[in-house]
Amino acid sequence: MVTSARAVKIVMIEDDEGHARLIEKNIRRAGVTNDIVAFVNGTEALSFLLGSDGTGSEHIGQTILVLLDLNLPDMTGMDILARMRGSAHLNATMVIILTTTDDPREVHRCYDLGANVYIPKPMQYERFVNAIQQLGLFLSVMAVPEAR
Amino acid sequence: MNRDTIISRSVPLILLAGALLLLVLVLSSLHFANLTSRNAQEALDAARLNGRVMRLFTLIQDAETSQRGYLLTGQEEFLKTFRRSENLIPLHFRSLLPDFQSIAVSSVTVERLDALIKTKLDELIETVKLKRSGQAEAALAVVITERGKQAMEEIRQIMVRIDAITNNVGFVRLSALTDATRLLLISITGGAILLVVLVGGAVALILWHSRQLKKASAALELQNETLEQKVRERTRYLERANRELQSYAYIVGHDLRAPLVNIMGFTAELERASGRFASYLLANPLPDHPAAKAAREAVQEDVPEALRFIRSSMKRMDDLINEILKLARAGNRTLQAEPLNLAALIDDVVATLKHRLDGNNTVVTISPDLPGVVSDRLALQQIFANLLDNAIKYADPSRRAVIEVFGKVVGEDVTVTVRDNGRGIASQDNERIFELFRRSGRQDKPGEGIGLAHVRALVRRLGGEVGVRSTLGQGTSFDVTLAADLNRAKNWGEQW
Numbered sequence: 001m002v003t004s005a006r007a008v009k010i011v012m013i014e015d016d017e018g019h020a021r022l023i024e025k026n027i028r029r030a031g032v033t034n035d036i037v038a039f040v041n042g043t044e045a046l047s048f049l050l051g052s053d054g055t056g057s058e059h060i061g062q063t064i065l066v067l068l069d070l071n072l073p074d075m076t077g078m079d080i081l082a083r084m085r086g087s088a089h090l091n092a093t094m095v096i097i098l099t100t101t102d103d104p105r106e107v108h109r110c111y112d113l114g115a116n117v118y119i120p121k122p123m124q125y126e127r128f129v130n131a132i133q134q135l136g137l138f139l140s141v142m143a144v145p146e147a148r
Numbered sequence: 149m150n151r152d153t154i155i156s157r158s159v160p161l162i163l164l165a166g167a168l169l170l171l172v173l174v175l176s177s178l179h180f181a182n183l184t185s186r187n188a189q190e191a192l193d194a195a196r197l198n199g200r201v202m203r204l205f206t207l208i209q210d211a212e213t214s215q216r217g218y219l220l221t222g223q224e225e226f227l228k229t230f231r232r233s234e235n236l237i238p239l240h241f242r243s244l245l246p247d248f249q250s251i252a253v254s255s256v257t258v259e260r261l262d263a264l265i266k267t268k269l270d271e272l273i274e275t276v277k278l279k280r281s282g283q284a285e286a287a288l289a290v291v292i293t294e295r296g297k298q299a300m301e302e303i304r305q306i307m308v309r310i311d312a313i314t315n316n317v318g319f320v321r322l323s324a325l326t327d328a329t330r331l332l333l334i335s336i337t338g339g340a341i342l343l344v345v346l347v348g349g350a351v352a353l354i355l356w357h358s359r360q361l362k363k364a365s366a367a368l369e370l371q372n373e374t375l376e377q378k379v380r381e382r383t384r385y386l387e388r389a390n391r392e393l394q395s396y397a398y399i400v401g402h403d404l405r406a407p408l409v410n411i412m413g414f415t416a417e418l419e420r421a422s423g424r425f426a427s428y429l430l431a432n433p434l435p436d437h438p439a440a441k442a443a444r445e446a447v448q449e450d451v452p453e454a455l456r457f458i459r460s461s462m463k464r465m466d467d468l469i470n471e472i473l474k475l476a477r478a479g480n481r482t483l484q485a486e487p488l489n490l491a492a493l494i495d496d497v498v499a500t501l502k503h504r505l506d507g508n509n510t511v512v513t514i515s516p517d518l519p520g521v522v523s524d525r526l527a528l529q530q531i532f533a534n535l536l537d538n539a540i541k542y543a544d545p546s547r548r549a550v551i552e553v554f555g556k557v558v559g560e561d562v563t564v565t566v567r568d569n570g571r572g573i574a575s576q577d578n579e580r581i582f583e584l585f586r587r588s589g590r591q592d593k594p595g596e597g598i599g600l601a602h603v604r605a606l607v608r609r610l611g612g613e614v615g616v617r618s619t620l621g622q623g624t625s626f627d628v629t630l631a632a633d634l635n636r637a638k639n640w641g642e643q644w
Contacts (some may be wrong), residue, residue: 022417
């Protein structure tokens with residue numbers, strides 16, 4: 001079942017709180033009003049996503065979109081991605097990688113692991129803002145699958 | 149002083165002393181041989197003289213015997229010997245004179261002998277003459293006077309004396325000969341022994357020396373190997389350090405960016421918020437109160453000013469980080485060696501700077517006989533773009549800027565010089581200008597202090613070095629030395 005973007009919960013996993021806040025503000029300015037849940041490390045994010053039973057069954061029926069940074073203090077975003085794709089309930093969840101790395105091998109690996117979108121985070125402020133606002137516009141028009 | 153040093157110092161001295169001694173022995177052998185031969189000659193001479201003196205005496209006796217025979221028989225037959233002796237005796241006597249002198253028969257004796265022989269011969273001739281003229285009695289009377297007999301007696305005595313002298317001389321010479329021969333033998337024997345010792349010593353010394361040489365060369369070889377190994381290790385270490393430094397620069401640059409994005413982002417947020425507040429204040433004027441005035445000032449002047457400074461500082465920081473990243477990326481880039489025409493390459497670089505040249509009315513001359521190289525195109529373009537850019541940027545406005553580019557081949561390297569007549573660099577800054585973020589002279593031109601640091605890093609990667617010669621107020625020359633063939637330079641580097 002496909003739910004409209006309005007009900008989508010955005011899970012943002014980003015260790016830099018400043019970046020997280022700027023991302024949130026700029027997404028909002030693009031007209032995105034969805035709930036945003038922010039995590040600054042991988043452990044907390046995983047325990048939220050997979051739930052107490054570790055399967056992600058808690059989110060059945062919800063629509064979740066994950067904004068994922070690859071460079072986290074306790075693990076890499078790829079670990080989180082792999083765990084989600086390994087779970088029966090979150091294997092189709094929308095995952096957008098938003099990270100500073102633009103190494104083509106990393107990009108390739110992320111798509112191999114099942115990432116839906118890979119956005120390199122520009123490190124010039126103007127381009128950063130521009131990229132985030134475009135992401136916001138993108139989020140406001142796309143459809144996202146529910147967790148099964 | 150160890151044993152080897154003692155040997156190497158003393159043995160040659162001993163050998164030299166031995167050689168000198170040998171020379172002395174040879175010379176003395178020569179001397180003794182000479183002495184032997186002289187003594188032998190003299191002994192021989194003495195013996196021969198003795199014989200000849202005896203012969204003289206025999207001749208006189210023969211003459212007397214022949215005279216007696218004639219006086220007794222009156223037959224001419226007997227006179228034959230007499231006639232011969234009569235002629236031979238004076239000749240024989242004269243031939244003996246030098247020899248008498250040489251064996252020291254006194255001249256008195258010789259004169260006496262001469263007189264006696266004459267007397268005897270006179271007596272003999274007289275008697276023979278008388279007999280022949282038939283006066284036999286008178287002849288006998290002459291004989292009876294015993295004048296001849298006495299002379300003969302005395303001659304005999306002198307002969308005996310001469311015999312004794314010659315014998316003695318012969319003996320003395322023979323004994324000297326024996327002595328000289330013995331000495332000769334001794335010196336020859338000594339020489340032979342010494343020769344054997346010296347040859348043995350020399351052979352031992354040579355053997356010892358060659359052993360030392362072998363030892364030394366083995367040690368040297370070991371040292372060389374160790375040195376090469378050390379250089380290799382050192383080079384590897386330096387290369388690793390260089391790589392680490394570059395990746396460090398990259399990581400630092402990259403990681404500095406993340407907080408900078410935050411600072412910029414929240415500065416923008418602050419600006420936005422302050423703008424909101426300012427427009428609110430504009431729409432709703434505050435009462436005329438000092439605190440309200442201060443608040444208006446803060447929002448309209450202080451905050452925007454602070455934000456302006458924050459922005460310009462961040463801009464500068466962002467530029468610096470960009471340059472660091474550029475340097476780090478340039479250091480990581482793989483070089484592509486290809487045959488290049490330097491004159492054409494630099495001409496292309498000049499073309500990209502054309503608008504600035506025209507603006508400054510600058511003349512650039514590129515020597516057509518710049519050597520060709522096998523090197524990396526992009527790196528060379530960046531090197532010369534930076535150098536030419538500096539030459540244009542730091543031209544002296546009081547005169548027309550002239551930039552010359554020329555070069556030459558030096559062994560396996562190529563040196564290209566970029567010379568300008570710009571404002572020059574103070575000599576104490578000649579090294580500083582190549583350092584990162586360092587600039588020289590009046591800071592009246594835009595720049596980060598990156599260009600020459602970049603040039604130096606690139607030139608070094610191309611297997612060369614860049615140097616500067618400058619006179620303040622007159623101009624500057626940058627000498628870029630490159631490996632003519634980057635592949636060969638790289639191979640050489642890998643060997644180590």
